[in-house]
Amino acid sequence: xxxxxxxxxxxxxxxxxxxxxxxxxxxxxxxxxxxxxxxxxxxxxxxxxxxxxxxxxxxxxxxxxxxxxxxxxxxxxxxxxxxxxxxxxxxxxxxxxxxxxxxxxxxxxxxxxxxxxxxxxxxxxxxxxxxxxxxxxxxxxxxxxxxxxxxxxxxxxxxxxxxxxxxxxxxxxxxxxxxxxxxxxxxxxxxxxxxxxxxxxxxxxxxxxxxxxxxxxxxxxxxxxxxxxxxxxxxxxxxxxxxxxxxxxxxxxxxxxxxxxxxxxxxxxxxxxxxxxxxxxxxxxxxxxxxxxxxxxxxxxxxxxxxxxxxxxxxxxxxxxxxxxxxxxxxxxxxxxxxxxxxxxxxxxxxxxxxxxxxxxxxxxxxxxxxxxxxxxxxxxxxxxxxxxxxxxxxxxxxxxxxxxxxxxxxxxxxxxxxxxxxxxxxxxxxxxxxxxxxxxxxxxxxxxxxxxxxxxxxxxxxxxxxxxxxxxxxxxxxxxxxxxxxxxxxxxxxxxxxxxxxxxxxxxxxxxxxxxxxxxxxxxxxxxxxxxxxxxxxxxxxxxxxxxxxxxxxxxxxx
Amino acid sequence: xxxxxxxxxxxxxxxxxxxxxxxxxxxxxxxxxxxxxxxxxxxxxxxxxxxxxxxxxxxxxxxxxxxxxxxxxxxxxxxxxxxxxxxxxxxxxxxxxxxxxxxxxxxxxxxxxxxxxxxxxxxxxxxxxxxxxxxxxxxxxxxxxxxxxxxxxxxxxxxxxxxxxxxxxxxxxxxxxxxxxxxxxxxxxxxxxxxxxxxxxxxxxxxxxxxxxxxxxxxxxxxxxxxxxxxxxxxxxxxxxxxxxxxxxxxxxxxxxxxxxxxxxxxxxxxxxxxxxxxxxxxxxxxxxxxx
Numbered sequence: 001x002x003x004x005x006x007x008x009x010x011x012x013x014x015x016x017x018x019x020x021x022x023x024x025x026x027x028x029x030x031x032x033x034x035x036x037x038x039x040x041x042x043x044x045x046x047x048x049x050x051x052x053x054x055x056x057x058x059x060x061x062x063x064x065x066x067x068x069x070x071x072x073x074x075x076x077x078x079x080x081x082x083x084x085x086x087x088x089x090x091x092x093x094x095x096x097x098x099x100x101x102x103x104x105x106x107x108x109x110x111x112x113x114x115x116x117x118x119x120x121x122x123x124x125x126x127x128x129x130x131x132x133x134x135x136x137x138x139x140x141x142x143x144x145x146x147x148x149x150x151x152x153x154x155x156x157x158x159x160x161x162x163x164x165x166x167x168x169x170x171x172x173x174x175x176x177x178x179x180x181x182x183x184x185x186x187x188x189x190x191x192x193x194x195x196x197x198x199x200x201x202x203x204x205x206x207x208x209x210x211x212x213x214x215x216x217x218x219x220x221x222x223x224x225x226x227x228x229x230x231x232x233x234x235x236x237x238x239x240x241x242x243x244x245x246x247x248x249x250x251x252x253x254x255x256x257x258x259x260x261x262x263x264x265x266x267x268x269x270x271x272x273x274x275x276x277x278x279x280x281x282x283x284x285x286x287x288x289x290x291x292x293x294x295x296x297x298x299x300x301x302x303x304x305x306x307x308x309x310x311x312x313x314x315x316x317x318x319x320x321x322x323x324x325x326x327x328x329x330x331x332x333x334x335x336x337x338x339x340x341x342x343x344x345x346x347x348x349x350x351x352x353x354x355x356x357x358x359x360x361x362x363x364x365x366x367x368x369x370x371x372x373x374x375x376x377x378x379x380x381x382x383x384x385x386x387x388x389x390x391x392x393x394x395x396x397x398x399x400x401x402x403x404x405x406x407x408x409x410x411x412x413x414x415x416x417x418x419x420x421x422x423x424x425x426x427x428x429x430x431x432x433x434x435x436x437x438x439x440x441x442x443x444x445x446x447x448x449x450x451x452x453x454x455x456x457x458x459x460x461x462x463x464x465x466x467x468x469x470x471x472x473x474x475x476x477x478x479x480x481x482x483x484x485x486x487x488x489x490x491x492x493x494x495x496x497x498x499x500x501x502x503x504x505x506x507x508x509x510x511x512x513x514x515x516x517x518x519x520x521x522x523x524x525x526x527x528x529x530x531x532x533x534x535x536x537x538x539x540x541x542x543x544x545x546x547x548x549x550x551x552x553x554x555x556x557x558x559x560x
Numbered sequence: 561x562x563x564x565x566x567x568x569x570x571x572x573x574x575x576x577x578x579x580x581x582x583x584x585x586x587x588x589x590x591x592x593x594x595x596x597x598x599x600x601x602x603x604x605x606x607x608x609x610x611x612x613x614x615x616x617x618x619x620x621x622x623x624x625x626x627x628x629x630x631x632x633x634x635x636x637x638x639x640x641x642x643x644x645x646x647x648x649x650x651x652x653x654x655x656x657x658x659x660x661x662x663x664x665x666x667x668x669x670x671x672x673x674x675x676x677x678x679x680x681x682x683x684x685x686x687x688x689x690x691x692x693x694x695x696x697x698x699x700x701x702x703x704x705x706x707x708x709x710x711x712x713x714x715x716x717x718x719x720x721x722x723x724x725x726x727x728x729x730x731x732x733x734x735x736x737x738x739x740x741x742x743x744x745x746x747x748x749x750x751x752x753x754x755x756x757x758x759x760x761x762x763x764x765x766x767x768x769x770x771x772x773x774x775x776x777x778x779x780x781x782x783x784x785x786x787x788x789x790x791x792x793x794x795x796x797x798x799x800x801x802x803x804x805x806x807x808x809x810x811x812x813x814x815x816x817x818x819x820x821x822x823x824x825x826x827x828x829x830x831x832x833x834x835x836x837x838x839x840x841x842x843x844x845x846x847x848x849x850x851x852x
Contacts, residue, residue, distance in 0.1 A: 030851055197851045198846055208845050211842055247639075252633075255636040255637045256637065256643070259640020259643075260641065260644035262604075263604075263644040285629055372851060410602055414624055416627065419630050423567045425565065426626070426628070427567060428568060428570055428614070429567045
């Protein structure tokens with residue numbers, strides 16, 4: 001029995017390869033399996049090489065999987081480009097209407113489009129392919145039938161015919177596979193679950209987390225791969241006193257957020273690198289004028305337009321210092337879909353607590369992933385709201401050595417929120433001692449944020465593996481395997497990157513810290529070194545996540 | 561605030577047109593409060609960068625809330641305030657550099673949204689705070705520190721620009737006519753939508769246009785500014801465009817879109833009421849994703 005099944009649907013954008021992987025994953029999840037999807041596609045509406053991958057497992061999943069058990073390909077290019085990722089003994093299913101594979105005895109050609117047309121159900125070709133994959137990999141066909149029945153029973157006339165047609169299509173695929181005699185090891189039976197589970201995408205986890213954190217206003221500008229969060233909010237943040245708007249640019253987004261935050265609301269936007277670049281001056285204003293707001297940066301490949309639909313972790317330095325001048329913007333970077341939910345709440349809480357901007361660093365590989373997770377325990381949700389002025393300090397909004405009560409328009413304490421250096425009531429002044437006082441005040445507020453949690457295991461080891469963000473998954477898998485193989489490496493992780501939990505920093509002193517991250521510069525490792533930590537980066541900049549095997553061998557090489 | 565705050569270190573030059581705008585704005589707010597029984601804290605003044613932006617610190621008497629933001633972005637800050645809090649009275653103060661150069665991209669979106677705010681634009685045809693560079697409304701051929709051969713690009717016609725990007729309510733005024741300006745600002749604040757009060761507010765240091773605007777009989781200068789006659793129909797956009805197409809400055813109501821003005825927040829409230837949707841709870845949103 002096999003614990004894992006990794007299936008990749010490869011073809012062109014618009015051929016449903018991403019949808020095929022998600023359908024397969026959803027069906028398997030309903031059958032009780034753990035699932036995780038990953039997709040990569042070009043920045044165009046249709047065409048161009050694209051693939052979607054589903055990992056199905058009887059155990060919890062950390063990564064999309066290094067190597068494929070089954071490669072489903074729609075055309076010759078998809079076969080040629082993806083064959084290297086097929087594991088030894090893996091199987092190929094291909095669209096035999098489009099091309100032929102003559103020299104591979106482990107390849108099964110299916111004219112799925114023609115079969116679907118002939119069966120009078122032209123939309124079902126993906127289901128035919130899924131049927132074939134399921135048969136090859138020993139996935140329960142009954143579970144798939146049950147999924148199809150539920151998915152297409154929507155209370156509409158004609159449901160029964162659609163369900164019957166799709167189940168028929170599933171069996172057409174099964175029969176095609178059965179004829180070949182090709183077979184992988186059967187997949188383990190699915191685990192039993194004590195707690196309710198949900199199937200959720202990363203951007204949905206971020207968005208629902210934000211709603212749980214009390215977000216009241218969301219203003220954004222479309223940009224890959226962050227648009228999905230904006231459209232989710234348009235559809236779901238709809239209450240009477242809630243506002244969602246499409247701005248005319250990221251400059252408008254960030255300055256509108258400043259207006260909404262100033263006006264007393266919990267406010268948020270989602271963007272990607274190019275948008276964050278445009279927001280630099282506005283984030284400086286939010287820091288200077290002490291306005292709570294949250295910017296979600298779904299990182300993609302950069303600089304400039306870069307790789308709009310690929311994943312990277314190359315905005316960390318910019319997130320901390322998005323604009324000119326002395327500032328240090330708090331940064332939270334979730335490492336998984338579960339954490340994405342909690343990170344949104346934490347980001348809003350931080351922004352409200354210290355009264356300033358917070359950057360939530362997501363990444364394409366997290367935002368677009370779909371995964372089964374346990375239903376978050378909502379009794380653990382704790383929200384914070386800013387300390388609102390009741391008029392106790394009059395208009396002296398910026399009085400004191402740190403956080404002070406926040407006057408909300410309409411209430412007492414009218415002041416000027418000022419991006420120029422200012423005195424206690426917000427009037428402009430450029431006197432040296434006031435710039436010192438106010439700069440100290442702004443930095444001192446960061447001390448309020450030293451409550452970040454972190455993971456630490458095998459803390460006696462001299463070498464520590466410390467990934468950040470979405471590299472957590474592959475790094476954790478690599479660490480587990482290395483540990484099982486007897487390699488003595490410690491493990492640390494936190495999503496609270498700035499300020500870093502001071503206890504974590506203390507625990508890293510004197511150790512050798514390996515930081516896998518998806519950028520050329522080794523940005524997080526550089527930052528750790530600036531804190532006196534002996535950190536060295538393990539970098540990759542392919543636009544794809546790390547493979548576990550690559551990370552393992554590189555860690556071994558560093559330790560040798 | 562300025563009089564009460566010795567730390568504040570900004571001054572306008574003697575004779576600056578912005579003084580007149582300041583007094584007019586104070587009067588307009590005072591009359592609004594008196595008429596509506598509204599507190600001054602219900603008003604937010606949003607300022608950009610430039611001499612005009614210091615308005616928010618210079619205002620005397622009861623103090624409204626204020627934001628002194630970054631260059632060119634007063635309008636989108638106002639968008640954020642008003643969309644979050646439709647109950648607030650939001651007034652943007654900006655100069656020609658702030659509003660029409662770096663910030664011009666924000667005028668169209670607020671006009672199309674019909675954001676219910678009032679923008680008071682102080683046009684002095686120059687960058688004053690940075691000491692005399694050409695602005696979009698500086699005349700052709702004028703020598704400034706950035707136009708050593710005389711300004712080579714045409715003067716922008718802000719009125720035609722406003723009409724072109726869909727501004728539904730447009731008034732032109734002079735900073736020296738304080739009483740009329742106060743009335744214009746107050747009426748504009750009452751308009752349920754996006755209103756611009758465009759004020760000729762001369763810079764006595766770098767671009768003193770008082771005599772050009774008002775004329776000088778002794779020197780034989782015809783006044784550039786003239787009152788809009790009773791014959792103008794401000795609801796006729798073609799007539800409005802005809803009125804502003806030459807270099808003279810008509811004073812009065814240039815344009816007001818015909819029909820009822822429905823402000824951005826009203827449109828949203830009506831659309832939500834029509835859609836009849838309710839905010840799902842977090843638990844409902846998550847439960848919808850349950851794997852059965």
